[in-house]
Amino acid sequence: MACGPRTRRGGRAVADPTTVTTDSADSADTSTRAAVEKALGRLDLDTKARLLSGQDSWSLPAVPHIGLRSVVMSDGPIGVRGVHWTADDPSVALPSPTALAATWDPELARRAGHLLAQEARRKGVHVLLAPTVNLHRSPLGGRHFEAYSEDPYLTGEIGTGYVAGVQDGGVATTVKHFVANDAETERFTVDNRVDARSLRELYLAPFEAIVKNARPWGVMAAYNGVNGATMTEHRALQRDVLRGEWGFDGFIVSDWMAARDTVRALTGGLDVAMPGPRTVYGEALAAAVRDGRVPESDVDDAVRRVLTLAARVGALDGAAPAVAPADRPRPVDGDALAREIARRSFVLLRNQGTRGTDGREPVLPLETTGPCKVRSLALIGAAARDARVLGGGSALVFPEHIVSPLDGLRAALPAEVPLTYAVGADPTDELAPAGAGFELRAVVRDAKGRVLGESRLPGGQVQWLDDFPDGVTYEELHTVETVGTFTPRESGAHSFGTRGLGGLRLVVDGQVLFEGEERPVEVDDPFEAFLGAPVCRGRVELTAGVPVEVSLTCAVVRPEGSLWRAVCFSLIHRAPERDADELLEEAVAAATAADTAVVVVATTESVESEGFDRRDLRLPGRQDELVRRVAATGTPTVVVVNAGSPVEMDWRDDVAAVLLSWFPGQEAGAALADVLLGAEEPAGRLPTTWPRRLVDAPVREVAPTEGQLVYEEGVFIGHRAWERRGATGPAPAYWFGHGLGYTEWSYEAMDFVPGGEDDVLGTVTVRIRNAGARAGREVVQIYLAVPEGEDGREERPVRRLAGFAPVAAAPGETAEVAVPLRRRAAEVWDEARGTWRLVTGTYTAEAAHSAADRRLSAPVPVPAR
Numbered sequence: 007m008a009c010g011p012r013t014r015r016g017g018r019a020v021a022d023p024t025t026v027t028t029d030s031a032d033s034a035d036t037s038t039r040a041a042v043e044k045a046l047g048r049l050d051l052d053t054k055a056r057l058l059s060g061q062d063s064w065s066l067p068a069v070p071h072i073g074l075r076s077v078v079m080s081d082g083p084i085g086v087r088g089v090h091w092t093a094d095d096p097s098v099a100l101p102s103p104t105a106l107a108a109t110w111d112p113e114l115a116r117r118a119g120h121l122l123a124q125e126a127r128r129k130g131v132h133v134l135l136a137p138t139v140n141l142h143r144s145p146l147g148g149r150h151f152e153a154y155s156e157d158p159y160l161t162g163e164i165g166t167g168y169v170a171g172v173q174d175g176g177v178a179t180t181v182k183h184f185v186a187n188d189a190e191t192e193r194f195t196v197d198n199r200v201d202a203r204s205l206r207e208l209y210l211a212p213f214e215a216i217v218k219n220a221r222p223w224g225v226m227a228a229y230n231g232v233n234g235a236t237m238t239e240h241r242a243l244q245r246d247v248l249r250g251e252w253g254f255d256g257f258i259v260s261d262w263m264a265a266r267d268t269v270r271a272l273t274g275g276l277d278v279a280m281p282g283p284r285t286v287y288g289e290a291l292a293a294a295v296r297d298g299r300v301p302e303s304d305v306d307d308a309v310r311r312v313l314t315l316a317a318r319v320g321a322l323d324g325a326a327p328a329v330a331p332a333d334r335p336r337p338v339d340g341d342a343l344a345r346e347i348a349r350r351s352f353v354l355l356r357n358q359g360t361r362g363t364d365g366r367e368p369v370l371p372l373e374t375t376g377p378c379k380v381r382s383l384a385l386i387g388a389a390a391r392d393a394r395v396l397g398g399g400s401a402l403v404f405p406e407h408i409v410s411p412l413d414g415l416r417a418a419l420p421a422e423v424p425l426t427y428a429v430g431a432d433p434t435d436e437l438a439p440a441g442a443g444f445e446l447r448a449v450v451r452d453a454k455g456r457v458l459g460e461s462r463l464p465g466g467q468v469q470w471l472d473d474f475p476d477g478v479t480y481e482e483l484h485t486v487e488t489v490g491t492f493t494p495r496e497s498g499a500h501s502f503g504t505r506g507l508g509g510l511r512l513v514v515d516g517q518v519l520f521e522g523e524e525r526p527v528e529v530d531d532p533f534e535a536f537l538g539a540p541v542c543r544g545r546v547e548l549t550a551g552v553p554v555e556v557s558l559t560c561a562v563v564r565p566e567g568s569l570w571r572a573v574c575f576s577l578i579h580r581a582p583e584r585d586a587d588e589l590l591e592e593a594v595a596a597a598t599a600a601d602t603a604v605v606v607v608a609t610t611e612s613v614e615s616e617g618f619d620r621r622d623l624r625l626p627g628r629q630d631e632l633v634r635r636v637a638a639t640g641t642p643t644v645v646v647v648n649a650g651s652p653v654e655m656d657w658r659d660d661v662a663a664v665l666l667s668w669f670p671g672q673e674a675g676a677a678l679a680d681v682l683l684g685a686e687e688p689a690g691r692l693p694t695t696w697p698r699r700l701v702d703a704p705v706r707e708v709a710p711t712e713g714q715l716v717y718e719e720g721v722f723i724g725h726r727a728w729e730r731r732g733a734t735g736p737a738p739a740y741w742f743g744h745g746l747g748y749t750e751w752s753y754e755a756m757d758f759v760p761g762g763e764d765d766v767l768g769t770v771t772v773r774i775r776n777a778g779a780r781a782g783r784e785v786v787q788i789y790l791a792v793p794e795g796e797d798g799r800e801e802r803p804v805r806r807l808a809g810f811a812p813v814a815a816a817p818g819e820t821a822e823v824a825v826p827l828r829r830r831a832a833e834v835w836d837e838a839r840g841t842w843r844l845v846t847g848t849y850t851a852e853a854a855h856s857a858a859d860r861r862l863s864a865p866v867p868v869p870a871r
Contacts, residue, residue, distance in 0.1 A: 119171020
């Protein structure tokens with residue numbers, strides 16, 4: 007549990023503990039239960055079965071005669087997309103979930119939830135399909151950026167804050183993906199083999215914490231299996247553990263297309279099978295009841311939970327919503343919060359002395375006044391101009407604007423400080439959906455060529471899932487034409503292409519680049535099969551600033567047996583390819599002529615995205631070479647790493663500073679300028695240990711063998727595994743919890759007082775002082791180390807994270823925090839008895855700046871109880 011400290015100059019300031027919980031998710035009161043039972047009693051079997059699956063891709067059906075309105079769902083880890091998968095319906099885009107976890111601040115996560123609930127209500131959404139609380143088991147996990155941390159305790163605390171915040175606003179969450187969905191390879195079919203202890207102590211732990219502390223209204227069942235049972239059918243975990251042991255009273259929804267068997271899903275505890283209308287529930291479920299294969303009472307239980315969900319979000323007449331409109335949080339400024347989270351999440355990994363009269367002062371923050379002020383700045387990197395602010399896949403949203411690092415620094419730098427920009431190295435040679443310079447609209451026609459409707463299309467992607475322009479139905483539409491103009495930023499040979507299925511015709515500046523048909527191909531991922539692969543269709547010589555007409559017409563294909571009523575295709579583009587050596591030379595020249603160089607390196611959507619795992623941890627393209635060559639100029643070099651998960655940085659000791667910006671959301675450049683120029687401090691701490699090289703990582707395997715992925719490492723992942731190696735193995739590049747700031751902290755005193763609630767061992771009190779010259783923020787991390795000389799029969803981690811507290815203080819101020827230590831930190835899962843067992847002895851509580859930088863300690867006696 008995180009606690010909020012008070013600060014003052016000198017003396018003693020005792021913290022006021024705050025819990026990140028919510029009363030808004032209380033079980034339905036008597037009147038609500040009565041309304042639910044009344045509504046249930048008026049439903050026939052067919053209607054009940056229909057209520058347990060989507061009427062389309064994103065919503066459950068309405069039943070007007072019982073006062074039930076349609077319940078709408080939306081993806082929402084970092085922004086609420088809504089039912090429109092298009093840039094024409096913009097959303098606030100917050101930093102990635104891993105960035106949010108890097109703030110180590112559950113209360114900030116709660117505020118993020120308030121904003122997302124506000125966005126959900128604006129878009130008519132009742133249920134957010136988030137948060138993702140799977141663990142960073144391996145750095146190769148392709149969806150790493152969408153989850154919080156390698157540590158189950160930190161994950162549970164941040165997830166609790168997020169869920170509480172969203173549900174404060176009267177919007178439901180679905181905590182996902184239950185459970186052990188920690189990699190993407192063969193994700194629809196893989197059977198993850200996890201021993202009972204590791205499952206309890208690691209992978210179930212964040213779900214348990216969130217269910218007990220934030221009481222979410224939903225949980226999403228994963229695609230994968232665990233120990234032989236597909237999760238949508240896993241009775242032991244869904245019914246016995248989630249509902250029985252933990253008391254979860256919300257609904258369980260399948261991941262999209264994860265439900266496979268009508269009888270096994272219902273008896274296994276799955277309430278809702280998404281999407282619809284084609285589903286294993288509905289007519290198939292009603293038939294199973296009539297055939298005697300499932301009892302109708304199981305259907306009734308699932309419908310009760312769906313009706314309770316509707317009551318909680320205000321979609322059932324006769325039942326008061328869980329949160330009245332007057333009790334919702336105050337309106338949130340989305341731009342301001344996105345900027346605050348970004349700068350609070352940035353992790354300063356390195357900041358070595360390279361300026362000042364003696365060359366010993368850290369390079370950051372860059373000063374714009376005084377004797378050490380920056381006289382000129384070179385900004386280098388493709389991602390500096392076109393920042394990657396989001397991860398790929400279902401977390402994608404379309405912000406109304408994006409502030410790039412180039413935009414942010416131009417706006418923030420004084421006029422007398424010249425800023426030069428160079429690409430340096432392009433991280434990708436792939437085409438991307440049409441963006442800057444394109445003005446497009448989509449025109450829909452029937453088979454006779456009659457216009458049915460049209461819509462504005464800010465980007466080059468048409469992605470309509472059961473949501474079409476006014477006047478258009480899926481049954482009538484025949485062709486969709488993306489048409490408009492393109493004004494290039496650069497002269498040269500521009501590449502154009504297509505992604506999608508059906509009959510395609512691509513025309514640019516009067517030239518027909520492609521006319522033909524793309525058919526579905528056999529791939530493991532049904533989403534990829536539907537979307538098709540990106541294909542370059544040709545190049546056209548264009549002049550910067552001169553607009554040309556472009557169009558891509560798609561004769562829509564309807565794959566047989568598809569669960570989707572959807573149209574998805576894209577016009578894709580790439581600017582002229584420059585000679586790679588020439589780009590590097592331009593960057594070197596810019597850095598040589600500047601007082602300071604800032605190099606922004608990044609991963610791409612082909613490296614980090616939903617649907618596949620990473621093959622390595624290298625930066626794509628020639629970006630590593632770019633950093634080395636810029637650093638070799640002797641100009642102080644700051645490297646900004648724009649990535650959602652670890653990357654190898656063999657140049658890190660050769661540069662002045664390394665700043666990790668994650669996927670920083672729509673205000674990326676503004677937040678980066680705040681931090682680089684010292685208006686704000688980078689306050690993030692690593693939520694995951696970063697290896698020097700992939701080969702050093704303790705856990706690397708993400709690919710199943712004959713359909714099974716065995717978690718051979720047991721309870722040793724992340725910092726637990728790195729510490730287990732001790733001095734016998736390679737050290738990481740940066741430990742869990744690491745992060746520098748712009749001030750120094752002195753850890754002055756630490757005490758432990760035993761006693762408290764039944765689940766509390768006692769309370770650790772830590773006093774620290776801001777010993778630097780400017781205000782700053784520290785995260786006091788509390789680790790609990792096992793008793794010295796323990797015989798090892800438990801095979802326990804050397805220490806585990808047991809608590810933390812973010813602290814802010816002015817120069818010279820002291821701050822005191824009180825952090826309760828939960829009993830669970832000294833417990834192990836006893837596989838033989840099937841229960842938690844307290845391991846007694848004298849532990850050591852350690853107050854730390856990171857897992858490897860432990861400053862103070864105090865004994866923690868744990869007697870038998």
